[in-house]
Amino acid sequence: AQSVTQLGSHVSVSEGALVLLRCNYSSSVPPYLFWYVQYPNQGLQLLLKYTTGATLVKGINGFEAEFKKSETSFHLTKPSAHMSDAAEYFCAVITYRFRGGADGLTFGKGTHLIIQP
Amino acid sequence: ETGVTQSPTHLIKTRGQQVTLRCSSQSGHNTVSWYQQALGQGPQFIFQYYREEENGRGNFPPRFSGLQFPNYSSELNVNALELDDSALYLCASSPGTSGSEETQYFGPGTRLLVL
Numbered sequence: 751a752q753s754v755t756q757l758g759s760h761v762s763v764s765e766g767a768l769v770l771l772r773c774n775y776s777s778s779v780p781p782y783l784f785w786y787v788q789y790p791n792q793g794l795q796l797l798l799k800y801t802t803g804a805t806l807v808k809g810i811n812g813f814e815a816e817f818k819k820s821e822t823s824f825h826l827t828k829p830s831a832h833m834s835d836a837a838e839y840f841c842a843v844i845t846y847r848f849r850g851g852a853d854g855l856t857f858g859k860g861t862h863l864i865i866q867p
Numbered sequence: 868e869t870g871v872t873q874s875p876t877h878l879i880k881t882r883g884q885q886v887t888l889r890c891s892s893q894s895g896h897n898t899v900s901w902y903q904q905a906l907g908q909g910p911q912f913i914f915q916y917y918r919e920e921e922n923g924r925g926n927f928p929p930r931f932s933g934l935q936f937p938n939y940s941s942e943l944n945v946n947a948l949e950l951d952d953s954a955l956y957l958c959a960s961s962p963g964t965s966g967s968e969e970t971q972y973f974g975p976g977t978r979l980l981v982l
Contacts, residue, residue: 860908860909
């Protein structure tokens with residue numbers, strides 16, 4: 751079974767500062783990894799995903815994440831925070847079941863990103 | 868291309884009642900998944916349907932059931948509601964052609980309150 755740990759339920763950064771949201775996963779098979787963002791009273795929007803290939807993945811709104819197999823990590827970064835980045839961020843993992851079909855996404859508990867002016 | 872829509876947006880029920888939540892997937896998407904998001908938590912996978920058949924299930928009891936229809940709509944039914952069923956219920960659709968690496972597109976959710 752897979753699991754996701756997001757370190758820090760709340761992260762506060764100043765506008766213009768680096769954003770770093772941490773995600774570690776546990777999976778017995780090669781994972782597919784996702785970051786989603788959720789604004790208040792809205793559903794989830796995909797920021798980026800890693801499936802195979804290049805380990806540095808670029809997403810929307812200037813976010814990127816690096817898959818590090820040796821560290822079982824998939825941390826999300828953005829060089830310069832903007833006020834509009836304030837939201838809840840979820841890291842998620844999915845793995846193919848061996849006999850076919852697919853399990854659903856397993857999400858972390860989320861990190862609330864606060865941007866200070 | 869329309870996105871994923873869900874209805875109703877909010878719902879209040881009492882313990883023991885039954886509820887049906889509805890989702891309309893993006894056109895052409897053969898896979899729909901349902902998630903439960905309790906307050907302050909990440910979404911939890913309930914089940915997934917592919918071409919009208921259940922394709923996978925999370926750790927939820929049988930009183931959570933679903934249906935998927937040929938017109939890309941689907942339902943989540945919950946019987947014998949319990950107070951802990953109060954949550955945001957999210958529907959997500961994906962094309963269903965390349966498996967787990969596909970992006971799941973989420974709807975805005977239905978917020979259910981059980982009193």
